Amino acid sequence: MIGRVSRNPGEASDMALMIHQFICRSDNFGVLVHDEDSGVTAAIDAPEAEPIRRKLAEYHWKLDYILTTHHHEDHVAGNLALKEESGCRIIGPAGEIPGRDEAVREGDTFDLGTLEVRVIETPGHTLDHITYWVPAAGVAFVGDTLFALGCGRVIEGTMPMMWHSLEKLLRLPDDTDIYCGHEYTQANARFALTIEPDNADLIERARIVDERRAAGEVTLPTTILMEKQTNPFLRVDHADIRHRLGLDHASNAEVFGEIRRRKDGFRG
Numbered sequence: 184m185i186g187r188v189s190r191n192p193g194e195a196s197d198m199a200l201m202i203h204q205f206i207c208r209s210d211n212f213g214v215l216v217h218d219e220d221s222g223v224t225a226a227i228d229a230p231e232a233e234p235i236r237r238k239l240a241e242y243h244w245k246l247d248y249i250l251t252t253h254h255h256e257d258h259v260a261g262n263l264a265l266k267e268e269s270g271c272r273i274i275g276p277a278g279e280i281p282g283r284d285e286a287v288r289e290g291d292t293f294d295l296g297t298l299e300v301r302v303i304e305t306p307g308h309t310l311d312h313i314t315y316w317v318p319a320a321g322v323a324f325v326g327d328t329l330f331a332l333g334c335g336r337v338i339e340g341t342m343p344m345m346w347h348s349l350e351k352l353l354r355l356p357d358d359t360d361i362y363c364g365h366e367y368t369q370a371n372a373r374f375a376l377t378i379e380p381d382n383a384d385l386i387e388r389a390r391i392v393d394e395r396r397a398a399g400e401v402t403l404p405t406t407i408l409m410e411k412q413t414n415p416f417l418r419v420d421h422a423d424i425r426h427r428l429g430l431d432h433a434s435n436a437e438v439f440g441e442i443r444r445r446k447d448g449f450r451g
């Protein structure tokens with residue numbers, strides 16, 4: 184079953200939370216969220232200032248917060264300029280986040296207008312990486328931890344650490360909308376098909392992704408359910424995947440590590 188991959192891209196309205204998603208740099212996503220009841224607006228990461236500034240003006244929203252997922256330049260480059268012109272507060276993980284006002288960690292909660300945001304630590308891509316989950320709106324902002332049909336490179340952490348982070352995301356409700364840091368879905372689909380060439384859901388999804396990209400559209404957000412059905416990095420407990428990799432009796436973390444290493448070397 185293919186769910187909401189074909190949904191109108193970049194536009195979503197859940198509860199009182201409006202979400203606008205747009206491309207920054209070359210393949211980063213800028214995301215603005217706006218709580219209609221309170222008028223509070225936040226940017227999820229700030230890959231660069233100008234497109235975010237433009238979208239804020241377009242929607243007549245004033246920036247109150249930047250929620251940073253991790254320290255990489257392509258997620259924080261707009262922090263200081265946007266803070267200086269808007270006076271917004273920057274919330275992010277402990278570590279080197281430009282302009283950060285408040286550090287948050289596992290289990291912390293804070294209010295975004297009328298909505299509660301929960302912090303989930305998801306280290307692996309970087310050691311400081313966090314995910315922001317808004318349960319009442321059914322959305323999570325996962326940065327570079329999980330991608331549609333893929334996951335982030337394990338740069339600072341270890342394979343078991345990254346797998347543990349993905350397991351946390353697997354425990355979110357199936358219908359959670361997942362907003363990711365990058366539009367990498369088409370390349371991820373090519374790799375996923377090398378791991379699971381016979382997965383009918385994956386074959387169908389890859390076809391839809393190709394169509395959307397050919398039409399110049401984005402393929403995010405995704406959902407936890409769709410990733411459970413088609414993302415090889417989340418399907419490490421499936422017997423057919425394990426068998427194909429010759430890892431029938433390995434741990435989930437070991438199977439994850441093998442798939443991640445293959446992806447690192449994949450030139451598709």
Ligand code: ZN
Nearest residue numbers: 253255308327
């Ligand atoms: Zn990153």
Ligand code: FE
Nearest residue numbers: 255257327364
């Ligand atoms: Fe990134």
